[in-house]
Ligand SMILES: CNc1nc2cc3c(=O)[nH]c(N)nc3c(CC[C@H]3O[C@@H](OC)[C@H](OC)[C@@H]3OC)c2[nH]1
Protein backbone atom coordinates (compact mmCIF):
# COMPACT_ATOMS: atom_id res chain seq x y z
CA UNK A 438 0.00 0.00 0.00
CA UNK A 439 2.92 2.33 0.66
CA UNK A 440 2.42 5.31 -1.66
CA UNK A 441 5.46 6.97 -0.15
CA UNK A 442 8.46 5.35 1.53
CA UNK A 443 9.82 6.05 5.00
CA UNK A 444 13.17 4.82 6.31
CA UNK A 445 14.02 5.29 9.98
CA UNK A 446 17.79 5.78 9.79
CA UNK A 447 18.67 6.52 13.44
CA UNK A 448 17.16 7.37 16.80
CA UNK A 449 18.55 9.20 19.84
CA UNK A 450 16.12 8.94 22.72
CA UNK A 451 12.73 9.65 21.17
CA UNK A 452 14.31 11.88 18.48
CA UNK A 453 14.29 10.29 14.99
CA UNK A 454 16.42 10.71 11.88
CA UNK A 455 14.61 9.48 8.77
CA UNK A 456 14.04 9.80 5.02
CA UNK A 457 10.71 10.15 3.20
CA UNK A 458 10.68 8.99 -0.44
CA UNK A 459 8.16 10.42 -2.92
CA UNK A 460 7.69 10.49 -6.72
CA UNK A 461 9.36 13.93 -6.75
CA UNK A 462 12.34 13.08 -4.56
CA UNK A 463 13.33 12.43 -0.97
CA UNK A 464 12.98 14.47 2.23
CA UNK A 465 15.56 14.17 5.03
CA UNK A 466 13.83 14.30 8.41
CA UNK A 467 13.43 16.00 10.80
CA UNK A 468 12.30 18.45 8.10
CA UNK A 469 10.85 21.96 8.03
CA UNK A 470 8.41 22.62 5.19
CA UNK A 471 8.06 26.26 4.02
CA UNK A 472 4.46 27.37 3.53
CA UNK A 473 3.56 28.22 -0.06
CA UNK A 474 -0.17 28.74 0.45
CA UNK A 475 -1.24 30.28 -2.89
CA UNK A 476 1.34 28.42 -4.99
CA UNK A 477 4.16 30.68 -3.87
CA UNK A 478 6.43 30.94 -0.85
CA UNK A 479 5.85 34.64 -0.49
CA UNK A 480 8.79 36.86 -1.59
CA UNK A 481 10.86 33.83 -2.70
CA UNK A 482 11.47 32.24 -6.08
CA UNK A 483 11.44 28.44 -5.93
CA UNK A 484 15.18 28.46 -6.71
CA UNK A 485 15.69 30.63 -3.63
CA UNK A 486 13.57 28.25 -1.54
CA UNK A 487 15.65 25.30 -2.79
CA UNK A 488 18.88 27.18 -1.99
CA UNK A 489 17.88 27.34 1.69
CA UNK A 490 17.93 23.52 1.81
CA UNK A 491 14.16 23.01 1.82
CA UNK A 492 13.21 19.75 0.09
CA UNK A 493 9.42 19.99 0.28
CA UNK A 494 6.97 22.89 0.35
CA UNK A 495 3.31 23.31 1.16
CA UNK A 496 0.29 24.32 -0.85
CA UNK A 497 -3.27 24.71 0.31
CA UNK A 498 -6.55 23.33 -1.00
CA UNK A 499 -8.63 26.20 0.39
CA UNK A 500 -6.71 29.00 -1.31
CA UNK A 501 -6.11 27.20 -4.62
CA UNK A 502 -9.69 25.94 -5.00
CA UNK A 503 -10.84 29.57 -4.76
CA UNK A 504 -8.10 31.01 -6.93
CA UNK A 505 -7.10 30.01 -9.61
CA UNK A 506 -9.17 26.76 -9.00
CA UNK A 507 -7.75 23.23 -8.98
CA UNK A 508 -9.06 22.75 -12.54
CA UNK A 509 -6.91 25.65 -13.81
CA UNK A 510 -3.79 24.38 -11.97
CA UNK A 511 -4.37 20.89 -13.42
CA UNK A 512 -4.89 22.39 -16.88
CA UNK A 513 -1.53 24.18 -16.50
CA UNK A 514 0.29 20.96 -15.62
CA UNK A 515 -0.27 20.58 -11.88
CA UNK A 516 1.25 22.48 -8.96
CA UNK A 517 4.86 21.36 -9.59
CA UNK A 518 4.82 22.69 -13.15
CA UNK A 519 2.61 25.67 -12.34
CA UNK A 520 4.94 27.04 -9.65
CA UNK A 521 8.21 25.64 -11.03
CA UNK A 522 9.01 23.39 -8.04
CA UNK A 523 10.06 19.88 -9.09
CA UNK A 524 10.57 18.54 -5.55
CA UNK A 525 7.87 17.14 -3.22
CA UNK A 526 4.75 19.11 -2.33
CA UNK A 527 2.38 18.56 0.59
CA UNK A 528 -1.07 20.15 0.50
CA UNK A 529 -3.39 20.76 3.42
CA UNK A 530 -6.97 19.63 2.98
CA UNK A 531 -8.53 23.04 3.54
CA UNK A 532 -10.56 22.45 6.71
CA UNK A 533 -8.35 24.60 8.90
CA UNK A 534 -8.46 27.55 6.50
CA UNK A 535 -12.22 27.29 5.99
CA UNK A 536 -12.65 27.72 9.75
CA UNK A 537 -10.04 30.46 10.05
CA UNK A 538 -10.52 32.46 6.85
CA UNK A 539 -13.96 32.05 5.31
CA UNK A 540 -17.22 33.39 6.66
CA UNK A 541 -20.78 32.12 6.74
CA UNK A 542 -19.76 28.52 6.95
CA UNK A 543 -21.97 25.62 7.95
CA UNK A 544 -20.60 22.27 9.07
CA UNK A 545 -22.48 19.02 8.50
CA UNK A 546 -21.70 15.31 8.41
CA UNK A 547 -21.36 15.70 4.64
CA UNK A 548 -18.77 18.47 4.74
CA UNK A 549 -18.47 22.22 5.11
CA UNK A 550 -20.23 24.92 3.12
CA UNK A 551 -18.65 28.37 3.14
CA UNK A 552 -18.37 31.69 1.39
CA UNK A 553 -15.08 32.67 -0.19
CA UNK A 554 -13.15 35.35 1.71
CA UNK A 555 -12.18 36.67 -1.73
CA UNK A 556 -15.49 37.28 -3.50
CA UNK A 557 -18.23 35.84 -1.29
CA UNK A 558 -18.97 32.98 -3.70
CA UNK A 559 -20.36 29.83 -2.07
CA UNK A 560 -18.33 26.63 -1.94
CA UNK A 561 -18.79 23.12 -0.60
CA UNK A 562 -15.88 21.06 0.69
CA UNK A 563 -16.31 17.38 1.47
CA UNK A 564 -13.63 14.75 2.15
CA UNK A 565 -14.16 13.44 -1.38
CA UNK A 566 -13.87 16.91 -2.98
CA UNK A 567 -10.79 17.81 -0.93
CA UNK A 568 -9.01 14.59 -1.94
CA UNK A 569 -10.00 15.16 -5.58
CA UNK A 570 -8.64 18.75 -5.49
CA UNK A 571 -5.33 17.59 -3.99
CA UNK A 572 -5.11 14.90 -6.69
CA UNK A 573 -5.69 17.54 -9.39
CA UNK A 574 -2.96 19.66 -7.81
CA UNK A 575 -0.66 16.62 -8.16
CA UNK A 576 0.28 16.87 -4.49
CA UNK A 577 2.74 14.20 -3.28
CA UNK A 578 1.36 14.19 0.25
CA UNK A 579 -2.39 14.67 0.58
CA UNK A 580 -3.99 15.49 3.92
CA UNK A 581 -7.34 14.08 5.01
CA UNK A 582 -10.15 16.58 5.40
CA UNK A 583 -10.55 17.10 9.12
CA UNK A 584 -11.92 19.53 11.62
CA UNK A 585 -9.17 21.22 13.62
CA UNK A 586 -10.81 21.18 17.04
CA UNK A 587 -10.82 24.72 18.44
CA UNK A 588 -8.96 25.53 21.68
CA UNK A 589 -10.24 25.58 24.33
CA UNK A 590 -12.77 22.78 23.97
CA UNK A 591 -14.45 20.58 26.56
CA UNK A 592 -13.65 16.87 26.44
CA UNK A 593 -17.12 16.22 25.04
CA UNK A 594 -16.59 18.82 22.29
CA UNK A 595 -13.14 17.40 21.51
CA UNK A 596 -14.54 13.85 21.38
CA UNK A 597 -17.39 14.80 19.04
CA UNK A 598 -15.09 16.84 16.77
CA UNK A 599 -12.46 14.10 16.70
CA UNK A 600 -15.00 11.41 15.83
CA UNK A 601 -16.27 13.52 12.90
CA UNK A 602 -12.68 13.84 11.68
CA UNK A 603 -12.23 10.06 11.99
CA UNK A 604 -15.33 9.44 9.86
CA UNK A 605 -13.96 11.96 7.34
CA UNK A 606 -10.58 10.19 7.46
CA UNK A 607 -12.29 6.95 6.38
CA UNK A 608 -14.04 8.77 3.52
CA UNK A 609 -10.77 10.53 2.57
CA UNK A 610 -8.98 7.17 2.40
CA UNK A 611 -11.77 5.67 0.28
CA UNK A 612 -11.55 8.64 -2.13
CA UNK A 613 -7.72 8.67 -2.39
CA UNK A 614 -6.26 7.33 -5.66
CA UNK A 615 -3.21 5.20 -4.78
CA UNK A 616 -0.13 6.00 -6.91
CA UNK A 617 3.52 5.04 -6.31
CA UNK A 618 5.31 8.05 -4.83
CA UNK A 619 2.08 9.71 -3.65
CA UNK A 620 0.68 9.34 -0.16
CA UNK A 621 -2.19 10.20 2.16
CA UNK A 622 -1.68 11.33 5.77
CA UNK A 623 -4.24 10.96 8.53
CA UNK A 624 -4.55 13.74 11.12
CA UNK A 625 -4.79 12.92 14.83
CA UNK A 626 -7.23 15.05 16.76
CA UNK A 627 -8.58 14.88 20.32
CA UNK A 628 -7.73 18.25 21.84
CA UNK A 629 -5.74 18.10 25.07
CA UNK A 630 -7.40 14.89 26.26
CA UNK A 631 -5.36 11.65 26.48
CA UNK A 632 -8.28 9.28 25.92
CA UNK A 633 -9.48 11.25 22.90
CA UNK A 634 -5.98 11.39 21.40
CA UNK A 635 -5.56 7.65 22.00
CA UNK A 636 -8.89 6.85 20.32
CA UNK A 637 -7.90 9.01 17.34
CA UNK A 638 -4.48 7.37 16.94
CA UNK A 639 -6.08 3.92 17.12
CA UNK A 640 -8.78 4.82 14.59
CA UNK A 641 -6.30 6.23 12.06
CA UNK A 642 -3.81 3.37 12.53
CA UNK A 643 -6.67 0.92 11.92
CA UNK A 644 -7.56 2.65 8.62
CA UNK A 645 -3.86 2.80 7.67
CA UNK A 646 -2.08 5.86 6.26
CA UNK A 647 1.29 6.68 4.71
CA UNK A 648 1.98 9.11 7.54
CA UNK A 649 0.26 10.59 10.57
CA UNK A 650 -0.11 14.27 11.34
CA UNK A 651 -0.79 15.57 14.83
CA UNK A 652 -3.45 18.23 14.39
CA UNK A 653 -5.39 20.45 16.73
CA UNK A 654 -2.23 21.97 18.20
CA UNK A 655 -0.53 25.36 17.78
CA UNK A 656 -4.02 26.83 18.20
CA UNK A 657 -3.30 28.91 21.30
CA UNK A 658 -2.72 26.17 23.87
CA UNK A 659 0.88 27.26 24.53
CA UNK A 660 4.15 25.35 24.29
CA UNK A 661 3.91 23.53 27.62
CA UNK A 662 0.47 22.10 26.82
CA UNK A 663 1.55 21.25 23.28
CA UNK A 664 4.54 19.29 24.60
CA UNK A 665 2.33 17.55 27.16
CA UNK A 666 -0.06 16.42 24.42
CA UNK A 667 2.93 15.16 22.40
CA UNK A 668 4.23 13.30 25.46
CA UNK A 669 1.12 11.15 25.78
CA UNK A 670 0.25 10.93 22.06
CA UNK A 671 3.57 10.22 20.29
CA UNK A 672 4.31 6.93 22.13
CA UNK A 673 1.03 5.51 20.77
CA UNK A 674 1.98 6.19 17.14
CA UNK A 675 3.53 3.63 14.79
CA UNK A 676 7.29 4.11 14.44
CA UNK A 677 7.65 3.10 10.78
CA UNK A 678 5.69 6.06 9.38
CA UNK A 679 6.43 9.82 9.42
CA UNK A 680 4.89 12.03 12.10
CA UNK A 681 3.94 15.60 11.08
CA UNK A 682 3.14 18.30 13.66
CA UNK A 683 0.95 20.83 11.83
CA UNK A 684 1.49 24.57 12.13
CA UNK A 685 4.62 24.38 14.31
CA UNK A 686 6.54 26.51 15.05
CA UNK A 687 9.19 28.77 16.53
CA UNK A 688 12.74 27.32 16.78
CA UNK A 689 12.23 26.32 20.44
CA UNK A 690 9.02 24.51 19.44
CA UNK A 691 10.86 22.60 16.70
CA UNK A 692 13.64 21.51 19.06
CA UNK A 693 11.23 20.35 21.77
CA UNK A 694 9.01 18.51 19.27
CA UNK A 695 11.96 16.75 17.56
CA UNK A 696 13.03 15.67 21.06
CA UNK A 697 9.53 14.11 21.38
CA UNK A 698 9.63 12.15 18.11
CA UNK A 699 8.21 14.48 15.44
CA UNK A 700 9.63 14.22 11.90
CA UNK A 701 7.95 16.99 9.85
CA UNK A 702 6.87 20.58 10.52
CA UNK A 703 5.24 23.53 8.77
CA UNK A 704 4.81 27.08 10.02
CA UNK A 705 4.20 30.53 8.58
CA UNK A 706 6.41 32.15 11.24
CA UNK A 707 9.68 32.38 9.26
CA UNK A 708 7.95 33.78 6.17
CA UNK A 709 5.13 35.86 7.68
CA UNK A 710 7.28 37.43 10.43
CA UNK A 711 10.15 37.89 7.98
CA UNK A 712 7.89 40.15 5.95
CA UNK A 713 7.18 42.25 9.05
CA UNK A 714 10.87 42.66 9.88
CA UNK A 715 11.30 39.95 12.52
CA UNK A 716 14.45 37.87 12.05
CA UNK A 717 15.00 34.58 13.84
CA UNK A 718 18.64 34.22 14.91
CA UNK A 719 20.63 31.77 17.04
CA UNK A 720 20.26 33.99 20.08
CA UNK A 721 16.53 34.67 19.71
CA UNK A 722 14.80 37.27 17.53
CA UNK A 723 15.66 40.68 16.09
CA UNK A 724 13.08 43.26 15.09
CA UNK A 725 15.03 45.02 12.38
CA UNK A 726 12.70 48.05 12.45
CA UNK A 727 14.00 48.92 15.93
CA UNK A 728 16.05 52.16 15.82
CA UNK A 729 19.00 50.51 17.59
CA UNK A 730 19.81 48.65 14.36
CA UNK A 731 19.98 51.79 12.21
CA UNK A 732 23.74 52.27 12.55
CA UNK A 733 24.73 48.64 13.06
CA UNK A 734 26.89 47.23 10.26
CA UNK A 735 26.93 43.65 11.66
CA UNK A 736 24.96 40.95 9.79
CA UNK A 737 21.75 39.63 11.34
CA UNK A 738 23.61 36.52 12.49
CA UNK A 739 27.40 36.15 12.23
CA UNK A 740 27.02 32.37 11.98
CA UNK A 741 24.57 32.47 9.06
CA UNK A 742 25.58 31.87 5.44
CA UNK A 743 22.44 33.26 3.78
CA UNK A 744 22.52 36.05 1.12
CA UNK A 745 21.28 38.63 3.66
CA UNK A 746 23.97 37.79 6.23
CA UNK A 747 26.74 37.35 3.65
CA UNK A 748 26.24 40.71 1.95
CA UNK A 749 24.26 43.17 4.08
CA UNK A 750 24.41 44.81 7.49
CA UNK A 751 21.56 45.41 9.92
CA UNK A 752 21.69 49.14 9.18
CA UNK A 753 20.88 48.50 5.54
CA UNK A 754 18.10 46.04 6.36
CA UNK A 755 16.70 48.56 8.85
CA UNK A 756 16.73 51.20 6.09
CA UNK A 757 14.94 48.88 3.64
CA UNK A 758 12.09 48.32 6.09
CA UNK A 759 11.88 52.00 7.02
CA UNK A 760 11.72 52.85 3.31
CA UNK A 761 9.16 50.08 2.74
CA UNK A 762 11.43 48.65 0.04
CA UNK A 763 10.40 45.16 -1.13
CA UNK A 764 14.00 43.93 -0.86
CA UNK A 765 13.57 44.10 2.92
CA UNK A 766 10.89 41.36 3.21
CA UNK A 767 12.72 39.35 0.54
CA UNK A 768 16.01 39.29 2.44
CA UNK A 769 14.49 38.64 5.87
CA UNK A 770 12.28 35.86 4.49
CA UNK A 771 15.34 34.32 2.84
CA UNK A 772 17.35 34.59 6.07
CA UNK A 773 14.59 33.09 8.24
CA UNK A 774 14.03 30.11 5.93
CA UNK A 775 17.79 29.54 5.66
CA UNK A 776 18.12 29.68 9.46
CA UNK A 777 15.19 27.29 9.97
CA UNK A 778 16.86 24.82 7.61
CA UNK A 779 20.12 25.22 9.55
CA UNK A 780 18.28 24.36 12.78
CA UNK A 781 16.82 21.20 11.18
CA UNK A 782 20.14 20.24 9.57
CA UNK A 783 21.91 20.60 12.93
CA UNK A 784 19.32 18.37 14.63
CA UNK A 785 19.47 15.73 11.86
CA UNK A 786 23.25 15.51 12.24
CA UNK A 787 23.05 15.40 16.06
CA UNK A 788 20.57 12.49 16.01
CA UNK A 789 22.81 10.61 13.53
CA UNK A 790 25.83 11.31 15.78
CA UNK A 791 23.98 10.26 18.93
CA UNK A 792 24.50 13.59 20.75
CA UNK A 793 21.08 15.16 20.19
CA UNK A 794 20.52 16.21 23.82
CA UNK A 795 23.88 18.00 24.04
CA UNK A 796 23.35 19.85 20.72
CA UNK A 797 19.66 20.62 21.33
CA UNK A 798 20.43 21.84 24.84
CA UNK A 799 23.11 24.18 23.52
CA UNK A 800 20.74 25.60 20.88
CA UNK A 801 18.04 26.15 23.50
CA UNK A 802 20.51 27.85 25.83
CA UNK A 803 21.61 30.30 23.10
CA UNK A 804 17.99 31.04 22.17
CA UNK A 805 17.46 32.22 25.73
CA UNK A 806 20.28 34.77 25.48
CA UNK A 807 17.68 37.23 24.21
CA UNK A 808 17.98 39.95 21.60
CA UNK A 809 21.47 41.16 20.72
C1 LIG B 1 -0.72 27.49 13.00
N1 LIG B 1 -1.24 26.40 13.75
C2 LIG B 1 -1.87 25.38 13.13
N2 LIG B 1 -2.45 24.35 13.79
C3 LIG B 1 -3.01 23.57 12.84
C4 LIG B 1 -3.78 22.41 12.95
C5 LIG B 1 -4.30 21.83 11.78
C6 LIG B 1 -5.17 20.67 11.84
O1 LIG B 1 -5.52 20.15 12.92
N3 LIG B 1 -5.66 20.18 10.68
C7 LIG B 1 -5.33 20.73 9.47
N4 LIG B 1 -5.83 20.16 8.36
N5 LIG B 1 -4.50 21.80 9.35
C8 LIG B 1 -4.02 22.39 10.50
C9 LIG B 1 -3.22 23.57 10.40
C10 LIG B 1 -2.99 24.26 9.07
C11 LIG B 1 -1.69 23.97 8.46
C12 LIG B 1 -1.73 24.69 7.12
O2 LIG B 1 -1.89 26.11 7.32
C13 LIG B 1 -1.26 26.80 6.28
O3 LIG B 1 -0.43 27.77 6.81
C14 LIG B 1 -1.11 29.01 6.97
C15 LIG B 1 -0.44 25.83 5.50
O4 LIG B 1 -1.08 25.66 4.26
C16 LIG B 1 -0.12 25.62 3.22
C17 LIG B 1 -0.49 24.52 6.30
O5 LIG B 1 -0.62 23.43 5.38
C18 LIG B 1 -0.42 22.17 6.03
C19 LIG B 1 -2.75 24.14 11.58
N6 LIG B 1 -2.01 25.27 11.78
Ligand SMILES: [Zn+2]
Pocket residue numbers: 737738741742743744745746747772773775776
Ligand atom coordinates in the same frame (compact mmCIF):
# COMPACT_ATOMS: atom_id res chain seq x y z
ZN1 LIG C 1 21.14 34.87 7.44
